[in-house]
Amino acid sequence: MAYSRVHKDRGELRIHENLDELGTDLAEYIAELSEASVKERGVFAIAISGGSLIGLMGKLREAPYHKTVDWAKWYIFWADERVVGKTHADSNYKLAKDGLLSKVPVVPSHVNSINDSVSAEEAADDYEFHIRQLVKTRTINVSDNSDCPKFDLILLGMGPDGHVASLFPDHPMLDEKSEWVTFITDSPKPPPERITFTLPVINSASNVAVVVTGETKAEAVHLAIDDVGSDYLSLPARLVQPTKGKLVWFLDKPAASKLDGSQFSE
Ligand SMILES: O=C(O)[C@H](O)[C@@H](O)[C@H](O)[C@H](O)COP(=O)(O)O
Numbered sequence: 001m002a003y004s005r006v007h008k009d010r011g012e013l014r015i016h017e018n019l020d021e022l023g024t025d026l027a028e029y030i031a032e033l034s035e036a037s038v039k040e041r042g043v044f045a046i047a048i049s050g051g052s053l054i055g056l057m058g059k060l061r062e063a064p065y066h067k068t069v070d071w072a073k074w075y076i077f078w079a080d081e082r083v084v085g086k087t088h089a090d091s092n093y094k095l096a097k098d099g100l101l102s103k104v105p106v107v108p109s110h111v112n113s114i115n116d117s118v119s120a121e122e123a124a125d126d127y128e129f130h131i132r133q134l135v136k137t138r139t140i141n142v143s144d145n146s147d148c149p150k151f152d153l154i155l156l157g158m159g160p161d162g163h164v165a166s167l168f169p170d171h172p173m174l175d176e177k178s179e180w181v182t183f184i185t186d187s188p189k190p191p192p193e194r195i196t197f198t199l200p201v202i203n204s205a206s207n208v209a210v211v212v213t214g215e216t217k218a219e220a221v222h223l224a225i226d227d228v229g230s231d232y233l234s235l236p237a238r239l240v241q242p243t244k245g246k247l248v249w250f251l252d253k254p255a256a257s258k259l260d261g262s263q264f265s266e
Pocket residue numbers: 049050051052053080081082092156157158159163164165166189
């Protein structure tokens with residue numbers, strides 16, 4: 001790793017020399033959390049997003065992880081999903097299935113994808129109901145200070161505008177406090193119809209990792225992490241603040257290039 005530091009209130013920053021190194025560290029991080037969670041709870045409830053994240057998780061398909069991770073104990077969810085058919089090129093489910101899930105021995109019934117045959121609103125309601133059932137049985141843990149689900153790990157990407165999951169800047173869904181899963185029909189990033197975990201769910205997780213690469217995101221990384229004043233407090237990525245859980249940023253050097261004090265020593 002090129003550099004690692006703990007920010008006073010924005011979590012741990014892991015800044016990598018290149019994508020290969022980032023991918024190795026990310027796979028190791030996920031495998032360690034999976035092992036700890038299976039040891040403690042017997043299962044690992046992980047929520048993933050779309051975008052470049054899935055490619056960056058690719059080392060999990062390789063040695064040693066394809067054989068050492070207890071894949072049968074994984075329960076997989078989506079922190080956000082595009083409301084399209086599961087075989088559609090835009091589907092986050094398809095992206096993850098083609099890129100990872102079909103290459104490792106996960107249990108098909110543990111793959112919790114959205115209902116793709118209903119409206120965005122109904123898909124969000126259905127997904128929340130489904131998650132509620134799994135919280136009841138503690139397949140998904142429950143938060144200590146609310147009734148929110150406590151995922152063992154939520155993995156997020158971030159857009160150049162600072163969006164995470166499908167929570168976009170200045171959108172009323174950022175204020176959603178009671179729903180666990182909500183929907184959007186006017187997403188600025190296509191496709192327009194999506195469902196997404198809300199901030200209370202993201203911030204109740206035991207672990208949240210935001211994986212960001214590339215120079216086009218450097219400004220948003222700076223605004224999400226550095227002390228930049230009150231104008232940016234509502235940037236979605238800045239609102240990722242796990243209440244009790246641990247936040248880790250996986251960055252490559254270009255994405256980290258505008259961070260204050262980013263002249264890191266090796
Ligand atoms: O469905 C989606 O669009 C994603 O879940 C979204 O939140 C993604 O993670 C970011 O837009 C970053 O995507 P990139 O890493 O591809 O830029």
